[in-house]
Amino acid sequence: MEAIQKHTGLVYPLNRTNVDTDQIIPKQFLKRIERTGFGQFLFYHWRFDDEGKKRPDFALNKAEYNDASILIAGENFGCGSSREHAPWALLDYGFRVVIAPSFADIFYNNALKNGIIPIQMDKQQVGQWIQQAVESKFTLEIDLEGQQIIDTKNNEEVHFDIPAYHKEKLLNGWDEIALTLQLENEIAAYEQA
């Protein structure tokens, strides 16, 4: 996992609630045996029509969002299946941060394991940022260490919460399995008890 300390990026607003993992990455693309290459299929049926042509009315297809790397969406983002292909697709497409009023539990965990920062933020703030990003190009700066989101345009700083344990792993890009294997003695003791 790639470490992440600070991230500045263009916001893509997805003003929908309950965005499920079937929308993030539809099932026909789950047959690959690699972790990479899923970005092209992100939000596939929202981005492309039945003939595989880009839908001009879906905002992510618009040129102004080409470099977006911060996704802001409605409540319960990532609900549904446990497929890690969802954060793989987001990451591969270029998203490093997802901000929403709430996340589905499994998605939240899966995002953390892949160096995506999932940020839970109150509904009103999310609504404001979505509005800003719909109206014009809107950039946010994420300072993970300081747990701040900086909106330079409006000269505002907003604090966010993230469990210290997850923060430390994201900051360092640690391999969780290697960390756990340091507790080998305790695991072995448990097995023998």
Add this chain to the structure above:
Amino acid sequence: MRKPQTIVNKIWNKHVVHEEKGKPDLLYIDLHLVHEVTSPQAFEGLRLNKRKVRRPDLTYATMDHNVPTKNRDVVKDEIANKQMETLRKNCEENGITLADMYHPDQGIVHVIGPQLGLTQPGKTIVCGDSHTSTHGAFGALAFGIGTSEVEHVLATQTIWQERPKTLNVKVEGELGPGVTAKDLILAIIAKFGVRFGTGYVIEYTGDAIRKLTMEERMTVCNMSIEAGARAGLISPDEKTVEFLKGREYVPTGEAFDNLAKGWLELATDEGAVYDQTVTIYAEEIEPQVSWGTNPGMCVPVSGSTPVLNEVQYKEDVQRALEYMGLEENQPITSIEIDHVFIGSCTNSRLSDLKKAAAIVEGKKVKPSVRAIVVPGSFSVKFQAEKAGIDTIFKQAGFEWREAGCSMCLAMNDDFVPPGSRCASTSNRNFEGRQGNGARTHLVSPEMAAAAAIEGHFVDVRRFTGVLN
């Protein structure tokens, strides 16, 4: 006296390998179920880091998501084939038992776990699949995990988890005739919403839950994730013990008696405190039909689609109605269907098939409807055939298939074409879930069967004469 405890805390406390302030607990995993879709990258990760599977004996694999449900001799889908071949190779290299496509124990992972007795009360069970909550029906703490976590469990047999909050969903009374476990869980999600379980483990309690059979309890726990809860469980009782007795992976004789005694002691103690409790009355529940694009968008069959001006999330409702090709305030019984799917880890067990067969016996599927039955496992299929259930379905005009996930998520050839409408006994009605552009209505097996005959939704209780 010891402080009364919930089953969740009892199981949790027994499985903590390492705890440290400010960190999640390191939890030992008793059973790791593996399937072809969410495991290849995990095994590859082990290989790249020169790590081994720590406990192949606590790991069990099958193929279910991709497998064809007919013509299994040649899998035409090359990529699916490669994924299944990869699982075969990974299991072989790591000494993991695999029920592959041709094995008599093959089936949907959440059907075969209980069927083989791998699923037992008090176990911690994980699988790279969100419907792992199904196993909670036995009083196991079972939840879905992502592929990185699959890799972590393969390598360490443990997982880092925050101790979850507990949510008591109390179901008072008794379900009326013709009202099923599926209607119960759909009604719960419709009432409390698709997010209310997030961050919690649900324990289902109350008289109505005690009266459910083990297979019905599996249907309820299966859809806990649709309420946002990673796990949902039911305290074990005599029914749990009875179901598991004599199954392949369950010990026999005195060992079983001791085990069973321990299982019963796991039940939540009288007076234990939950973080939250909600109550629902079984008598108030009617057969349910989902109208929208998440499982909370669901109404009684006597109801109608929502009225836009009366709902909180108007845009979402409007989008859902548009996708589903429905009007606002449209009576559910006016909705005509093109497909019927009886199957999935929610409703593909023998009792599900029996109940649906009883509805269609001696009748014919409406000619405009294509109806398929996909048993949950090879064993379910075999038992159903022994009981002549396949004949009843086939004579009514249903297709009778091999076991797998099939049209629940349409990774194989079984899908609903764009714009077509399906009455489905599965668990998700997300956009495109059963095929690109497919419109899914979630129902019980009995409701699906009645809809297959009539060509539109009907109250199965009127269909069978329980109600006039």
